[in-house]
Amino acid sequence: MLDIKLIREKPDIVRENIARRHDPEKLELLDRVIETDLKWRELTQRVNELRRRRNVVSSEIGRAMKAGGDASSLRAEAAEIPSKLSELESLMSINQEQLRDGLMRLPNMLHDSVPYGRDDHDNVVVKTWGKKPEFGFIPKGHAELASSLGVADFERGAKAAGSGFYYLRNELALMNHAIQMYAVDFLLKRGYSLIEPPYMIKRSAYEGVTDLADFESVMYKVDGEDLYLIATSEHAMGTMLQDETLLAESLPIKLVGVSPCFRREIGAHGKYTKGLFRVHQFHKVEQFIFSLPEQSWGLHEELQRNCEQLYEGLGLHYRVVNVCTGDIGSIAAKKYDTEVWMADGEFREIGSNSNCTDYQARRLNVKYRLKEGAPPEGFVHTLNNTALASSRTMIAVLEQHQQEDGTISVPKALQPYMGGVKVIDGSLNRLGL
RNA sequence: GCCGGGGUCGCUUAGCCUGGUAGAGCGCCAGCCUGGAAAGCUGGUGUCCGCAAGGACACAAGGGUUCAAAUCCCUUUCCCGGCGCCA
Numbered sequence: 001m002l003d004i005k006l007i008r009e010k011p012d013i014v015r016e017n018i019a020r021r022h023d024p025e026k027l028e029l030l031d032r033v034i035e036t037d038l039k040w041r042e043l044t045q046r047v048n049e050l051r052r053r054r055n056v057v058s059s060e061i062g063r064a065m066k067a068g069g070d071a072s073s074l075r076a077e078a079a080e081i082p083s084k085l086s087e088l089e090s091l092m093s094i095n096q097e098q099l100r101d102g103l104m105r106l107p108n109m110l111h112d113s114v115p116y117g118r119d120d121h122d123n124v125v126v127k128t129w130g131k132k133p134e135f136g137f138i139p140k141g142h143a144e145l146a147s148s149l150g151v152a153d154f155e156r157g158a159k160a161a162g163s164g165f166y167y168l169r170n171e172l173a174l175m176n177h178a179i180q181m182y183a184v185d186f187l188l189k190r191g192y193s194l195i196e197p198p199y200m201i202k203r204s205a206y207e208g209v210t211d212l213a214d215f216e217s218v219m220y221k222v223d224g225e226d227l228y229l230i231a232t233s234e235h236a237m238g239t240m241l242q243d244e245t246l247l248a249e250s251l252p253i254k255l256v257g258v259s260p261c262f263r264r265e266i267g268a269h270g271k272y273t274k275g276l277f278r279v280h281q282f283h284k285v286e287q288f289i290f291s292l293p294e295q296s297w298g299l300h301e302e303l304q305r306n307c308e309q310l311y312e313g314l315g316l317h318y319r320v321v322n323v324c325t326g327d328i329g330s331i332a333a334k335k336y337d338t339e340v341w342m343a344d345g346e347f348r349e350i351g352s353n354s355n356c357t358d359y360q361a362r363r364l365n366v367k368y369r370l371k372e373g374a375p376p377e378g379f380v381h382t383l384n385n386t387a388l389a390s391s392r393t394m395i396a397v398l399e400q401h402q403q404e405d406g407t408i409s410v411p412k413a414l415q416p417y418m419g420g421v422k423v424i425d426g427s428l429n430r431l432g433l
Numbered sequence: 434g435c436c437g438g439g440g441u442c443g444c445u446u447a448g449c450c451u452g453g454u455a456g457a458g459c460g461c462c463a464g465c466c467u468g469g470a471a472a473g474c475u476g477g478u479g480u481c482c483g484c485a486a487g488g489a490c491a492c493a494a495g496g497g498u499u500c501a502a503a504u505c506c507c508u509u510u511c512c513c514g515g516c517g518c519c520a
Contacts, residue, residue, distance in 0.1 A: 044482050048489040055454090055489090058501040062453035078500035245443070373443055373460030375478060 001103050001362045004037060017109050022118055022326040026106060033102040040099050043092040050088060054081045104212060107330035108359040111297075114334050117324030123337070124324065129308065130317035132341060133400050139343040140406070142398035143275030146172055148406060149426040150433070154275065164265065164273075164280040170428035171421055175397070175410070176283060176390045178417035180258055183285035183310055183388040190306065192256040192287065197236030199259055200227040208364040209238040211330060217266040233257030234384040237288040238364060245367040245376050252291035252299060256387060259284065272348065275395065282391035289383045290366065293358065296381035300355040303385035304336050307351050310388055313413045316396045317341040318350070333357040336385075340392070343399040350396060351386030 007014050011034060018026045057078045064074060115124045133139070146152035151172035157165040168176055184194060206219070206228050215221075220229040230236050237257045246253070261284050268278055276282070287303050289296075304320065311318045323335040332354035339347035358379040361367075367376040401409045408424040415422055 041482065044489080048482065051489060052487095054500075059453070061500055066453080075500055081500075247443095369443070369461090371461060373478090374462075375443080 001359060002106050002109065003358075003362065004099075004103060006109075007033060007106075008037065014106075014109070018107065020110060020116060020325040021107055021328070021330075023107070029102055029105055033099065033106065036095060036099045036102060040092065040095045043088065043095055047085070047088050047092050050081060050085045054078065054085065057081070104207075104363070105330075108333050108357060110325060110328070111334040111355070113322070114328060115322055115324045118326040120324075120327045122324040123321040123327060126320050126322050126336070127308075128319040129312060130315070130341075132317060135402075135404070137404045139399060139402055141274060141343055142395045145398050145402055145406060145408065146275070149408070149424060150429040150431075151424060151426065152276070153433070161280075164278070166276065166279065169431075171410075171418070171424040171426075172394065174418045174421065175394055175414060175424075178414040179388050179390045179393050180283055180285050181417045182313070182413055184256060184258060186310055186313075187256040187285075187287065187306065187387060190254075192254045195233070195237055195240075195255050195257045197230070197233050197240065197257055197259055199236075199262075200229050201236055201239060202226045203228060205239040205242060206235060208242055209235045209360060218263055220262050220264055229262035230259060231263050232261045232284055233259035233286045234288055237286070238360060238382060238384075241290060241366050242364045243366075245369050246290065246380060247372060248292060248368050248370045248377070251368060251380065252289050252295050255288045257286045257288060259286075261389075272346075276391040277348070277395060279391055282389060284389045285387040287383075287385045287387050290361075290380045291383065292368065293378065293381050296355050296357060296383060299383055300334065300336075300353065303383055304338075304353050307338055307353065307385055307387055311338070311340065311350075311396075314393070314397060314411045316393075316400055318396075319347055329354070331356050331359055333359070338386075340396040341400065342395065343402070348392075350392045351389060353385035354383065356382045356384070 002014065007030070011030070015027065015030060018030060057074055061074045061078060064070070115122065117123065143152070143154065147154065149171075151169050153167040153169065157167050160167075188194060200222060203215075203226055206215075210218075210231075214231070215228070218231050221227070222229070234257070236259065237255050241253075261282055263280055265278055265280060271278060287306060289299050289303070291299050308318070308320070318338055318340045321337050321339060323332075323337055328335050334355050336353040337349050338351045338353070340350040342348055358381055360382045361379040364382075366380050366382070367378065368380050369376050397411060397414075398408055401411065403409060407426075410418060410422055410424060421428075
C-alpha cells in the first residue's frame with residue numbers, strides 16, 4: 001500500500017510510476033483514488049464537526065444533571081444528532097472502504113534501477129553463472145527421467161488428487177528433504193533464524209501480504225473455516241509481526257522459513273506445466289527480512305548472493321534477470337528472478353527476490369521505533385527471496401546432472417543429507433511399481 | 434467442546450459494580466537547571482482531518498442500548514485456569 005500523502009502531494013510521480021508499469025487500468029484507479037480521498041476528507045470534516053457538537057451537548061447535559069437542573073431542552077437538541085450522524089458516518093465508511101480498496105490495488109513505487117519494458121522479454125540478464133552442460137547425448141526432461149527411475153509417479157498422483165499432484169519415492173523423496181536441509185543449514189550459518197510457520201492463515205492476516213486477486217487464482221480455502229493454505233512461507237512470516245512496532249536495534253530480522261506451499265494455479269493454461277514445474281504442492285525454503293529503510297537495498301543484494309551460492313553449491317547453471325517495469329509484480333519495488341537452465345535449452349524461473357520497501361509493511365502495519373519507549377519512527381522494509389524451492393531445484397538437478405544411462409549423479413552438497421546416496425539409479429525401489 | 438477469569442495510550446496499571454473530560458507510575462522527547470551530567474521541575478508522547486486555531490478517533494474486534502459507553506447487553510477472537518476429548 002502506498003502512503004496516501006504521497007498520492008496527495010505528488011500525484012504526478014505516482015502517475016508516472018504506474019505508466020512505467022504499463023497498466024492503464026491502474027491509471028484510472030489512481031484518478032478514482034484521488035477523487036475518493038477528496039470526498040473522504042470532506043466527509044471526515046463534516047462528521048467530526050457533528051461529533052464535536054454531540055460531545056459538547058452531552059457534557060452540558062451531564063453538568064446540568066449534576067447541578068440538579070433541567071436538561072430537557074438540551075436533551076431535545078441532543079436527540080436529533082444521532083440520526084444525522086449515523087447517516088453521514090455510513091456514507092463515510094463506504095467511502096473509506098472504497099479508498100482503502102483502491103489504495104490496496106495501486107502498485108508500489110519502482111526503484112530507479114528497474115529496467116523499462118513491456119513484458120518478460122524485456123527483462124535484463126545481469127548475471128550468468130556456469131556453462132551449459134555438455135552431454136554427448138540428447139538430454140531428457142526430468143519427468144521422463146524420474147518416472148523411468150521410479151522415483152516420481154505422476155499418474156497415481158493424478159489418480160489420488162488430480163493433475164498437478166505427484167508421489168515422490170525413495171531417492172527423490174530423500175532429495176526433496178535434502179534440498180531443504182542443505183538450504184536451511186546454509187542460512188543458519190549466516191545468522192538467519194529458522195521458522196516453521198502455520199501452513200494456513202486467516203484472511204485478514206493474508207490480505208496484508210498479498211494481492212487481493214490471489215485469493216481467486218492462487219489460494220486454497222479451507223471449507224467452512226476462515227483459513228487459507230499458504231502459497232509460500234513468505235506470507236506466514238510477513239504476517240507474523242503484523243501490527244507490531246519493532247525496536248530499531250533488533251533490525252534487520254533475518255528469517256528462513258520452511259514449509260509446503262499450496263497453489264491452485266488457476267489461469268496457468270498455456271504455460272509450461274511439465275512434471276514438477278507447475279504443481280499444486282511443493283516445499284520451499286524462503287528467506288524473509290524485516291529491515292530498517294536504509295538497510296533494505298544492501299540486504300536485497302545479500303539475499304541474491306545467498307541463493308546464488310546455493311545454486312553454485314549444487315553445480316547448477318543459472319542466470320539472473322532484473323525484472324522490467326512491465327513484468328514486475330505490484331508489491332515489489334525491484335525484483336530479481338533467478339532462472340535455471342533446463343534440458344530443452346530454456347532458462348526458467350527457479351526463485352524470485354523482491355524488495356517490497358515499505359509497501360507490504362504499511363499494509364501489515366509493521367513499524368519500528370528508535371529506542372524503547374519512543375514513538376514509532378516509520379514503517380519497516382520487507383524483503384523476500386527464495387532460498388531453494390525443492391520442486392524446481394529437483395528439476396534442475398535431474399536435468400543438469402543426468403547421465404547417458406538415465407541415472408542421476410547427486411551433487412556432493414546433497415549427499416550427506418541423503419544418507420550418502422551418490423547416484424539415483426532406482427535401486428532403492430523395492431516396490432516393483 | 435464445556436465452565437470460570439481476563440485483554441486499557443511502548444511497559445506496569447487505576448477506572449468497570451453505580452455510564453458523564455482515559456488518570457497514575459515507568460520509559461522516551463524537548464525545555465529549564467548544570468562546567469558537564471544525574472536528580473529535580475515544566476511541557477509533550479498513538480492515528481486521522483485542518484494552512485492554522487482547533488477538532489475527531491483510539492480501552493482485543495464488531496454490533497446494540499443511550500443525549501452520552503472503557504463502563505451496560507450481544508457476537509466473535511485471543512490469553513490464563515479447571516473439566517472433557519486426543520496424535
